[in-house]
Amino acid sequence: MDKRPNDIQQTSIIRLGFPSISTSFGEFPIDIAAEIGCEVIKEFLNLHNETDFELILIDNDTKALNAFESKWKEIKNDLDDLKFQIKNGNLLQIKDELGIECRYIVAEITWRMKLNTNHLSKQILNTVGSKFPEEVKRLYPNPGIVGESYPVSIPKDSILHTDEGIEQVIFVVSPNMNPSRSNPVSFNEAKDLLKKTYNSMMNAFLELKNGREYYPVTIKKGNLQVNKPFSTSSSQSSLKRPLPKLGGGGWANVLFPYCQQPEIFPKSEVYCYDDESVIIYDKYPKAKKHLLVIPRKHIDNIEELKKKDLELIRKLKEKGQEMIKKMKQDNPKLDFRMGFHAIQSLKQLHMHVISQDFISPNLKNKKHWNSFTTEFFKDVEEIEKILEEQGFIKFDKAYYENLLKSSVNCHLCNMKSIKNIPNLKEHLKDHWNED
DNA sequence: GTTCTAGAAC
DNA sequence: GTTCTAGAAC
Structure with a gap:
C-alpha cells in the first residue's frame, strides 16, 4: 500500500x-x-x-x-x-x-x-x-x-x-x-x-x-x-524499573518536575509553591542563600518573554522580594540580588535570588563566579526595563559566553584579575569577616 | 547544570 | 610533586 x-x-x-x-x-x-x-x-x-x-x-x-x-x-x-x-x-x-x-x-x-x-x-x-x-x-x-x-x-x-x-x-x-x-x-x-x-x-x-x-x-x-x-505479594519479582533517565542531555530538564508536581518534593527542596510559581532551593547553592523562583507555566528561557509577560515577571519579583525579606530576618548582614542569567544552562525560566557573600563550596570555577558577578547576571529590573522598552529580549550568545571566561574580579572592591578561585575564596572571606 | 580527569601552571 | 583549570562526558 x-x-x-x-x-x-x-x-x-x-x-x-x-x-x-x-x-x-x-x-x-x-x-x-x-x-x-x-x-x-x-x-x-x-x-x-x-x-x-x-x-x-x-x-x-x-x-x-x-x-x-x-x-x-x-x-x-x-x-x-x-x-x-x-x-x-x-x-x-x-x-x-x-x-x-x-x-x-x-x-x-x-x-x-x-x-x-x-x-x-x-x-x-x-x-x-x-x-x-x-x-x-x-x-x-x-x-x-x-x-x-x-x-x-x-x-x-x-x-x-x-x-x-x-x-x-x-x-x-x-x-x-x-x-x-x-x-x-x-x-x-x-x-x-x-x-x-x-x-x-x-x-x-x-x-x-x-x-x-x-x-x-x-x-x-x-x-x-x-x-x-x-x-x-510474592508474585511480584524483584525487578524494578530504574527511574527513567532524563533523556539525552536530560540534565537540562531537571527543573521541569518542580513546575509539574511541586507537591511531591520534600520541604528541603521546594520551599513553597502556588498556581503560578514555585520556589526551590538551588541544589548547588553558590552562596549562603540561593533560591530559584520559577514560573509554573512552561517558558523555556528569557528570550521567550514578551511584553505581556511583564505581569508574570513582576509577580516573580514580588515573590523574590518576600523571600529576601525573610532571609534578611535570619541574617541581616546578607545582601541580595535577584535576576536571570543572560544565557541559561537549565531549561525553564528561573530567577536566581542569591546572597552576595558567595561563600559556598559549590562555587568552584570562573564560570560560576562570572555568571553572578558580571553583566551575565541580569537583575530582574533590567529585564523589566528591556521588556517595557523593547518588548522582547535577545542577548548575544558569543558575547556573554566570553564574559564567563573573563578574568576574576571582586564584586565588592576594586581587586581585579584575581589569580585563581582559591585566592578568590580567601579574598571573599576577608570581606565577609570585615566589620 | 555537575563530575571527571588530562595536562598546564606553579 | 601538587594545585588548579578547562574541556569532554554525562
Missing part, C-alpha cells in the same frame, strides 16, 4: 482526547466529577494560552456530557470555545467519526496496570494487540499510583496510529468508589484524587505536546496512598 498523504494536515493543532474520568467504572458522582474536571481544565487554559493545542472530552455517556457542558458554560468566562470541546463519540474513532485527530488520548487503567478491566482499555488492547500489555508492563512494572498518569506510545503500525493519528495513550489511574471493585475509596478521598488525576493528565499532555517526556511518580515519598497489597 502506498503512503497516504496527510490529507487532513491543514492544521497542526495537537489535541488531547479524554473521557469523563471515574464516572463510569469508578462510580464517582457525575456532577461533581464535571465540576472538578472543568475547574482543572479552566486553570490549565488560563495558564496556557498557546494556540497549538485543543482539549476534547469525548464520551458516549450523555449524562456525563451534559454535566460537563453545563458546568463548562457556567465557569468558562471568556475562554475560547475551541480550546475545550465536548463531543459525543468513541475515543478510538474520533477521526473516523468526527474528523478530529487527537495525537494523545486518555484511558483509565487500574492501579495493577491491567488493560482488560474497563471498556476503553479493553478496546485499545484489542485494537493494538497482545504485545501492548507487555509494553505497558515493561514501562511500568510497579503498581500505579492513584491520580498519576502513565503515557504509553501506540505502535506506529497500529491502525490507531495510521488511521486515527493517535501517538500515545495517557493511562490514568483514576479513583474508584465502586465497592465491588478493588481498593474503593471514600467520596472525600476520591474528590482529591480525581482532581489529582485531571491535573496529572494535563501535566502529561503538556510535556508530550512540547516534545518532552512525562515521568510519572512511581515511588511515593509523600502521604498519598501506595498500593501495598500488590507490591508485597
Whole structure:
C-alpha cells in the first residue's frame, strides 16, 4: 500500500482526547466529577494560552456530557470555545467519526496496570494487540499510583496510529468508589484524587505536546496512598524499573518536575509553591542563600518573554522580594540580588535570588563566579526595563559566553584579575569577616 | 547544570 | 610533586 498523504494536515493543532474520568467504572458522582474536571481544565487554559493545542472530552455517556457542558458554560468566562470541546463519540474513532485527530488520548487503567478491566482499555488492547500489555508492563512494572498518569506510545503500525493519528495513550489511574471493585475509596478521598488525576493528565499532555517526556511518580515519598497489597505479594519479582533517565542531555530538564508536581518534593527542596510559581532551593547553592523562583507555566528561557509577560515577571519579583525579606530576618548582614542569567544552562525560566557573600563550596570555577558577578547576571529590573522598552529580549550568545571566561574580579572592591578561585575564596572571606 | 580527569601552571 | 583549570562526558 502506498503512503497516504496527510490529507487532513491543514492544521497542526495537537489535541488531547479524554473521557469523563471515574464516572463510569469508578462510580464517582457525575456532577461533581464535571465540576472538578472543568475547574482543572479552566486553570490549565488560563495558564496556557498557546494556540497549538485543543482539549476534547469525548464520551458516549450523555449524562456525563451534559454535566460537563453545563458546568463548562457556567465557569468558562471568556475562554475560547475551541480550546475545550465536548463531543459525543468513541475515543478510538474520533477521526473516523468526527474528523478530529487527537495525537494523545486518555484511558483509565487500574492501579495493577491491567488493560482488560474497563471498556476503553479493553478496546485499545484489542485494537493494538497482545504485545501492548507487555509494553505497558515493561514501562511500568510497579503498581500505579492513584491520580498519576502513565503515557504509553501506540505502535506506529497500529491502525490507531495510521488511521486515527493517535501517538500515545495517557493511562490514568483514576479513583474508584465502586465497592465491588478493588481498593474503593471514600467520596472525600476520591474528590482529591480525581482532581489529582485531571491535573496529572494535563501535566502529561503538556510535556508530550512540547516534545518532552512525562515521568510519572512511581515511588511515593509523600502521604498519598501506595498500593501495598500488590507490591508485597510474592508474585511480584524483584525487578524494578530504574527511574527513567532524563533523556539525552536530560540534565537540562531537571527543573521541569518542580513546575509539574511541586507537591511531591520534600520541604528541603521546594520551599513553597502556588498556581503560578514555585520556589526551590538551588541544589548547588553558590552562596549562603540561593533560591530559584520559577514560573509554573512552561517558558523555556528569557528570550521567550514578551511584553505581556511583564505581569508574570513582576509577580516573580514580588515573590523574590518576600523571600529576601525573610532571609534578611535570619541574617541581616546578607545582601541580595535577584535576576536571570543572560544565557541559561537549565531549561525553564528561573530567577536566581542569591546572597552576595558567595561563600559556598559549590562555587568552584570562573564560570560560576562570572555568571553572578558580571553583566551575565541580569537583575530582574533590567529585564523589566528591556521588556517595557523593547518588548522582547535577545542577548548575544558569543558575547556573554566570553564574559564567563573573563578574568576574576571582586564584586565588592576594586581587586581585579584575581589569580585563581582559591585566592578568590580567601579574598571573599576577608570581606565577609570585615566589620 | 555537575563530575571527571588530562595536562598546564606553579 | 601538587594545585588548579578547562574541556569532554554525562
